[in-house]
Amino acid sequence: MRVLLAGATGMIGQALLHRLRAAGHEVVLGVRGVEAAQRQWPGAPVVELDFSDPGQSRDWPALLAGIDAVINAVGIFREQGSQTFDALHVKGPGALFEAAADAGVERIIQLSALGAEPGNEAAYLASKGRADAALLELDITATVVQPSLVFAPQGPSTRWFALLAALPVTPLPGGGKQRIQPVHLDDLVDAIVRLLDSESPPRRLHAVGERALTLREYLDCFKQALGFARGFVPVPLRWTRAMARLLALRRDSLVTPEALRMLEAGNTVDPDAFAAVLGRRPLQAPAFFDGLPRGMMRRTAQLGWLVPLLRHAVAIMWVVTGVVSAFVFPVESSLDLLARTGLVGVPALLALYGAAALDVALGVGLWVTSRRRWIYRLQLALIVFYTVVITLCLPEYWAHPYGPVLKNLPLLAAIAVLHELDDGEGT
Incomplete structure (x- = not known):
């Protein structure tokens, strides 16, 4: 199958690229920087696909010629300049989805987020939800994959949790009672690849780990796996919210008031549907660290x-x-x-x-x-x-x-x- 992968340079996009190739698919990379992508993957077919440029004219029929499936893995957690939620999560993907349907593409897979709904108070989840709804209205075989928090050794959120676990005393907002259901990156990309070959793929798929756990339990997994002292200190939510507003002043910070609200809201689901697509039970948090270079992760977290x-x-x-x-x-x-x-x-x-x-x-x-x-x-x-x-x-x-x-x-x-x-x- 010839697959157009939008967002091929992101963390999930790169993992998908390797897994799709290993499964025998031909992958066309849809990226913002064509020259950089060509240097990184010499010989791979690359097309320019910059959702942040509303004025970019695209020859959709030529871009989608010979494409059997489209996977959209474009996403940002914070807006910066022209990279807005509306542009990258809604308008850009919407134009791609409509063009793919008109071009006769067989199926589309949209990478969204758990809890994404058009009316969500969080702008990130609301924008993802609007794109999801627009896709599912089209007359095309499509699946919206909604992953929970993704565990990946190189991922920003995983590195942030490892850093928190490495602190002499780890702060717990509101006592760390928030419930999460992290999914391993390998499970996520395996499921997406299997969706390409599915005769009757689901319209929505919640990609989650085997079991839900509290924030404290998740951080304790990091502490045990990486050998850190298991000290915690509860922090009142009002203090945490004030700190989130302060940290949000940094453009690269993952800690923002909106991120904290999403954490407080929590979002957990039954993993059986995800396991059915995956063909096995998804990993649960303690097993995420099996086979990883724990010494390197420990040192990175300390630094x-x-x-x-x-x-x-x-x-x-x-x-x-x-x-x-x-x-x-x-x-x-x-x-x-x-x-x-x-x-x-x-x-x-x-x-x-x-x-x-x-x-x-x-x-x-x-x-x-x-x-x-x-x-x-x-x-x-x-x-x-x-x-x-x-x-x-x-x-x-x-x-x-x-x-x-x-x-x-x-x-x-x-x-x-x-x-x-x-x-x-x-x-």
């Missing part, structure tokens, strides 16, 4: 909170140092020290306040940009410069009992670690 902790600590150090130098420490004392380096008068004042401003800028920079490597390099160069000047002009500070210069050595090491490990992702 997920340790690296941001170190970055924020270094940023605070730079900002406070600059403020203290400019406004707290006696100016006369600072000028006396600068005089011993050969700077007096206006040059000394410029050096004092210029260095203080630079310190603050280097600290604030770590909070306002994700391109931080050049900031770390400036910090390293500045600390080395300060250390050389002090060594030449104020060598007695090496023998100071508080070690003001000696502490530059672990600080240099900490910034070098951040330079190598802080890739601009995470909080």
